[in-house]
Amino acid sequence: MPTKTEPDSFELRYPPLVLFGWGKRAALTDVLRGITANARVPGVLLVCTRSAARNPGLEFWRALCEGRVVAEHVGVPHDPPLETVDRLAAKARDHAAEAVVAVGGGSVLDVAKAAAVLATSNEGITAWFSGRWAPSRSGLPVVALPTTAGTGAEITRNAVLTDPERRIKRSVRAPFMIPQAAICDPELTVTMPPELTAASGLDALTQAIESYVSIRANTVTRALAAEAVKLLLNRLPAAFCNGADVGARTAVAKASLLSALSFSQSGLGAAHGLGHPIGALLSLPHGLTCGILLPHILDWNAPECGDRLEALAAESGHPSPTAFIARVRALVADVGLPPDFRELGLMRSHFPHIIANCRSGSMRANPRPMSDRDIEEFLTPLARI
Ligand SMILES: [Fe+2]
Numbered sequence: 001m002p003t004k005t006e007p008d009s010f011e012l013r014y015p016p017l018v019l020f021g022w023g024k025r026a027a028l029t030d031v032l033r034g035i036t037a038n039a040r041v042p043g044v045l046l047v048c049t050r051s052a053a054r055n056p057g058l059e060f061w062r063a064l065c066e067g068r069v070v071a072e073h074v075g076v077p078h079d080p081p082l083e084t085v086d087r088l089a090a091k092a093r094d095h096a097a098e099a100v101v102a103v104g105g106g107s108v109l110d111v112a113k114a115a116a117v118l119a120t121s122n123e124g125i126t127a128w129f130s131g132r133w134a135p136s137r138s139g140l141p142v143v144a145l146p147t148t149a150g151t152g153a154e155i156t157r158n159a160v161l162t163d164p165e166r167r168i169k170r171s172v173r174a175p176f177m178i179p180q181a182a183i184c185d186p187e188l189t190v191t192m193p194p195e196l197t198a199a200s201g202l203d204a205l206t207q208a209i210e211s212y213v214s215i216r217a218n219t220v221t222r223a224l225a226a227e228a229v230k231l232l233l234n235r236l237p238a239a240f241c242n243g244a245d246v247g248a249r250t251a252v253a254k255a256s257l258l259s260a261l262s263f264s265q266s267g268l269g270a271a272h273g274l275g276h277p278i279g280a281l282l283s284l285p286h287g288l289t290c291g292i293l294l295p296h297i298l299d300w301n302a303p304e305c306g307d308r309l310e311a312l313a314a315e316s317g318h319p320s321p322t323a324f325i326a327r328v329r330a331l332v333a334d335v336g337l338p339p340d341f342r343e344l345g346l347m348r349s350h351f352p353h354i355i356a357n358c359r360s361g362s363m364r365a366n367p368r369p370m371s372d373r374d375i376e377e378f379l380t381p382l383a384r385i
Contacts, residue, residue, distance in 0.1 A: 152260025
């Protein structure tokens with residue numbers, strides 16, 4: 001008999017094409033040909049992070065698009081503001097782009113995915129973000145090439161955006177936001193500095209662990225998440241210490257993909273639920289916020305998901321959930337993150353805003369429910385009161 005936490009049926013939604021491997025970016029031309037009816041490269045809006053515009057360079061990406069780039073946008077701020085999405089959608093419309101190629105970290109990919117949907121509608125992002133409007137059909141096809149190893153945005157059906165005026169960070173989502181193709185080339189991640197390697201890797205680890213214990217997890221997502229956790233615990237320190245380590249970079253990029261293939265179906269948990277408003281308030285990178293919260297959330301969840309944690313601990317070579325959580329805590333410290341948010345400016349006066357803005361799907365997927373009072377108690381030792 002299936003138990004409450006072991007659904008006997010599930011639905012999986014992924015990009016139609018996922019490519020993984022060292023040097024796979026070279027497949028972009030064929031992938032673009034594959035998404036049009038007549039096998040020609042479509043007119044492309046190229047959205048590129050600054051680092052990938054420098055190395056391998058814009059000319060490199062233009063060549064892979066066979067000269068069919070009709071508009072370009074370089075550089076997207078982290079915690080991308082709403083107006084960047086509107087600007088990109090307008091660019092796509094003005095230049096009659098037929099596809100979007102997004103090269104970058106989670107911010108670039110998310111902005112590109114949202115803009116691709118809006119490019120074929122007359123609505124702006126504010127109406128979508130505020131819930132006054134939702135798209136009802138696909139936008140332009142997106143080919144996503146991640147340059148960090150962590151967010152999973154190349155797989156997911158949502159985009160995390162920020163309203164800077166109201167300091168609100170949340171997702172817009174729609175099933176057809178899933179990219180048409182994800183090309184995951186670990187070589188694109190070798191130029192990440194150590195801090196970004198740490199933050200994005202801890203994001204992937206948080207996603208994988210939260211996915212594993214999510215109340216919406218299933219057999220497939222847990223298998224993917226367990227493999228991601230093993231790879232990250234074993235290889236993230238090497239990728240952090242030596243970015244040129246090809247084996248470590250490949251392992252961490254693969255773990256990031258597996259984590260995304262898992263959490264995109266199962267949902268996340270309270271580290272992500274609380275992490276969004278905390279990150280928006282304190283202007284902290286997403287992965288750093290998740291990494292700091294992760295061991296504390298594991299402690300909080302342990303009484304409600306002991307069996308699951310025991311299984312994950314065993315699968316990743318630990319004798320007990322306690323030993324597993326201690327390993328996670330040590331990894332977070334080893335890559336240079338503080339143990340809490342005291343030095344980063346979290347105060348009790350922030351709690352009402354966090355509580356008012358954390359009730360996302362992630363909180364609902366957490367194995368141990370958190371009341372408003374629970375959140376206050378949970379955050380108190382992590383804050384400067
Ligand atoms: Fe995340």
